[in-house]
Amino acid sequence: MDMTFASPATSNVAVIPASQRRIRRATVLGSGVMGSRIACHLANVGVEVLLLDIAPKEPNDAEKAKGLTVNDKAVRNRIVTDAFTSAVKSNPNPLYHASFASRVSLGNFEDNMKDIANSDWVIEVVVENLAIKKTVFEQVEKYRKPGTLITSNTSGIPIHLMAEGRSEDFVKNFCGVHFFNPPRYLRLLEIIPTPHTDAEVVNFLMHYGDRFLGKTTVLCKDTPAFIANRVGVYAIMEVIKIMQDLDMTIDEVDKLTGPVIGHAKSATFRTSDVVGLDTLTKVASNLYAALPNDESRDIFVLPEFLKQMEANKWLGDKTKQGFYKKTVGANGAKEIHSLNLKTLEYAPAGKVKFATLELTKTIEVVKDRFKVLVKGQDKAGEFYRQMFAGLFQYVSHRIPEISDELYKIDDALRAGFGWEVGPFEKWDAIGVAKAIEIMTALGKKPAAWVTEMLAAGHTSFYKVEGGVRKFYDVATKSYKGIPGTENFIILDNLRSTNKVWGNAGSTIFDLGDGVLGVEFHTKMNTLGAEVIEGVNKAISLTEKSYRGLVIGNQGSNFSAGANLAMLFMFAVEQEYDEVDMMIRQFQNTVMRARYSSVPVVVAPHGLTLGGGCEFTMHADGVQAAAETYIGLVELGVGLIPAGGGTKEMALRVSSSVETGDPELNRLQNAFMNIATAKVATSANEAFDMNILRRGDRISTNLSRQIRDAKEFVLDLANAGYTQPKQRTDIKVQGKAGIALFKAGINAMRMGRYISEHDQKVAEKLAYVISGGDLSYPQLVTEQYLLDLEREAFLSLSGERKTLERIQSLLNGGKVIRN
Structure with missing residues (x-):
């Protein structure tokens, strides 16, 4: 705590102790x-x-x-x-x-x-x-x-x-x-x-x-706009001023202030449209009025174009136009036009390209981009130097005005504005001394405490010691642990102290108390050979010397699924033995996670698609983040789930009912979820889809998820975890199931709701989830269904239209409907 609060002075004041207060x-x-x-x-x-x-x-x-x-x-x-x-x-x-x-x-x-x-x-x-x-x-x-x-x-x-x-x-x-x-x-x-x-x-x-x-x-302190809006609105208004000074367009600025610096895809102006221009102008005007002593007060003065937009009621999404406007082009297609701030006329958004941005395309870690961005010799480089110089000056002068501790400003901007990297973290990424050089060249000056910090030999705002992340405390001129983080397991903090093993795509950590954790860190956390190697290595190490394993990471998403680029390359070259090996290795890995001698808990969050979902479904337990968007989406690219996903759905339907129509109804629900590539929009919805099961758990706070998953592993171990055996009693429907599904598929095709290729893929799915062309319902093994999955996947990977779909996804991020 950074302030002192009064205690009740009289007995008639009913203040409930924090430990006893309940919100029912x-x-x-x-x-x-x-x-x-x-x-x-x-x-x-x-x-x-x-x-x-x-x-x-x-x-x-x-x-x-x-x-x-x-x-x-x-x-x-x-x-x-x-x-x-x-x-x-x-x-x-x-x-x-x-x-x-x-x-x-x-x-x-x-x-x-x-x-x-x-x-x-x-x-x-x-x-x-x-x-x-x-x-x-x-x-x-x-x-x-x-x-x-x-x-x-x-x-x-x-x-x-x-x-x-x-x-x-x-x-x-x-x-x-x-x-x-x-x-x-x-x-x-x-x-x-x-x-x-x-x-x-x-x-x-x-x-x-x-x-x-x-x-x-x-x-927060009771200061105007508190922390996040005070700094966040300053940052937006500063960007607007720099844009005018450098004669830049809305399209150019949004290209520079989006994902490349770890901000939302909506960047500056699209975000303003979503929030509402009236909200932005109101907060900015209120800050100008309330802050007579702010050294950067003039930044909150509204430029003329903002006043005119507000007068025109061009407030963003709520009025159907703002900095952007959706319109219909000459060919009848929908187009997005952006506003020319000089003429206040809309025009089609133009292509934006900067040499500085090209240099960052191969840099996956956002923090590693900032040094490159501020060195740019084009307009983008100048934009970044001005933007960061002003931001760094501003946040340094806000201590102790709005916060006594700098980490609170970073926390507020990350959590409130969706910045992946907070202001002081950006400053650290560039280098504190180097950033001051840039600031000085532009006539900006940090608060005195920053230069005093450097003079004392402290070269960064944050550092990690003994697996604990610490911040520079201005009041005591020393580093302190960030309060509350002792309740979290932050993998980045463990890299120098608790790393057990690693390769290019995965890292194994000792999480303490006899629990290992394996993390993915590929692009979009796709599941390629390095990840498969890492998971197998982690299981081997755990079975040898540890009590259990957590499979999880703290990237933006758990996993976007299989490495489609590698699959596409093999399929185009008709290297079907390689494709077969990829599928076998993946199937063997998820099955090993399920049937290892130690408890394995998977911790999905964000996008958990395809193979990420299959990993989740094969865990002994799942510690899902509340915001988990999970599903088997392979049919979208002309494939079926073949990492155990189709098998697992057939198994779960078999286990949930005994005989009769309800069994077929449940099987049909499972089939439709896969056939429509349905994705749960929360962990709670994943229970409805039979992806999560009774006993799986949810972490509402994403920051606590890895620790919660570790506790789940220990609960399973302490309960006397026993290695399970593969199932040999999965009831499948055979021809009866196939006939049911084909009738529905044919109706969809006749109604032109699906294409001919959609029909072919759906029929492959129907064949596998029904257990193949069996004369009557009977019991089969997991391996039998895995083999059917793999065969169907292999045949579909050779289809031209499937390859066209994969290529469209890899090239443009969208799947064509062919």
Whole structure:
């Protein structure tokens, strides 16, 4: 903690100790975009939520036509009902699972404010107006029970002003929180106490946000826009200024500020369209007004084109045009046009190419690109030098104004704005001294503490010692461990101390307590020969000297599946023996993971497709991140799952039912999931698809996943794990199943829903998942089904249309429909 909080002074103040506080029921006040989605995320983690909003003054025309009056519940709850219905239908969905909507009850301020007496937490999310918020809190005070947690989800109003005039019990239990939109997906939760907030409340929110809501919780000071928006909006406004100075286009800037520097694909201007131009201009204007002493205050002055866009209501996605606009071209095809900021006219987006970017194409690790980017001799290099110089100056001067510790600024920008690398981490990547040289050349100057740090012989903001990542603490002029990370296993921190073995595509770590971990680190974590070697090596080492194994990584995604480039090369050259060997090795590896003498837990997260899904399905246990997008997607490229995926689905259907139509129905569900390349959009949905099974676990906080997986391994080992035997009793349907599937496939083909090649691939899948051309339902072995998988995969890999699909994916990232 970096501030001191008062403790209750009198016995009539009910502050619940952090260790004893429980959130069973919560009330969310305000059902707008943020309020309804915060309610959904609380429902995601099992909380019963009451969502309230204002009651209409009169029925609308549709309600009048039904004979409803202002006294009818449907009318009184119309605003909240419409908002919540819109939220649960939105894409991306705010719920992990559609059924979780039942955990949210709806009401209005007039009829249901009294019901907050049953809530453990009341979250205010009404309009950003201090007077309105204070009026709402006056009502809350009437009905809340002592000790109830009260928070405001504001993005800019000073937190201490909202608590004025409230009782001592209220202010002790009151705190600011700031979720980022959308709350399910953006991991930042800023916690902003007032001087009167009890320390137990702060401790609880920091813990609950981390452990239960899955957030990166950052303790903030009550300063304008807190941490993430203060720095993030500065960064956007700085980019706009540099763009004007260098006479650059929107397309050029978005090319330079996207994935190449570890930012979102939507980069600067596409992100602004999604968030809303009005939001950007409001925050920037508020910061200018609230920060008379900010050395970079003028950066928040709105340029004329932003004022004109706002006047034109070109606010982004919400008004169908902003910095970008979707239109229909002369040939009837949809096109995306970008705005010329000089003429305020739209034109087709142009191709962007910079020599500096070409130099980074072979650099996979984002942090390793920054040194190259700032050396560029073209306009891109100049852009990066100016951008980083201004950003580094700004964040250095924000300590101790907005945070006493620099790591909080990095945490906030990574979790709130989706930056893969925080500002001080970027500075470290370039080199602290080298970056100051660049800054000096551009007339920028870091805060004095940075030059003092260098003078004392400290050359970086972060360092790893003994497997612990430490940050430079400005106050004590020494390095300290980052609080809270002792609860995480961070693989990057273990590379110098706990690495057991490695090759170009995988690394084996000692995770402690007799558990090994094997990590993939190929492009998109595709599963090539190096990964297969690493997994087999890890199993061998574990069986010899350890208690269990975790298969997981901390890349952006667990795995995009098999190495299609290698498969394509072999198939084009008609090296089918090589293709056969690839499949056999993969099958043998996933089967070895399943039938080793030690417990193996797989920890999927993000994209977990094809072979990544097959690895997951063959684990003794799965510790999935809540945000796991998993499925068997091979049919999209004209193949079938052949790393045990089709076999495993047949096995699971066989194990789940006994006889009769339900068996065929379940088999048909499994078939359709594979045939349509369906991907679960959360770990919870993966249970519905029979990819995850009873006993598998979910980590809401991605940062905790590897540690959770390690604990899962130890639980299995301590429970007396015994090596299982391969199954020989898988019931398959044979001709009956094939006939069922072929009827459906033929109907789809006749209706022109699928192509001729789709039909061919689907029939191969039907043949394998039904156990082949058997005369009657019977029991088969796992190996029998694996052989069928492999044969079907081999035959399809020789099909011209399959190769065309693979090539289109490799070249452009999209699969053609042929």
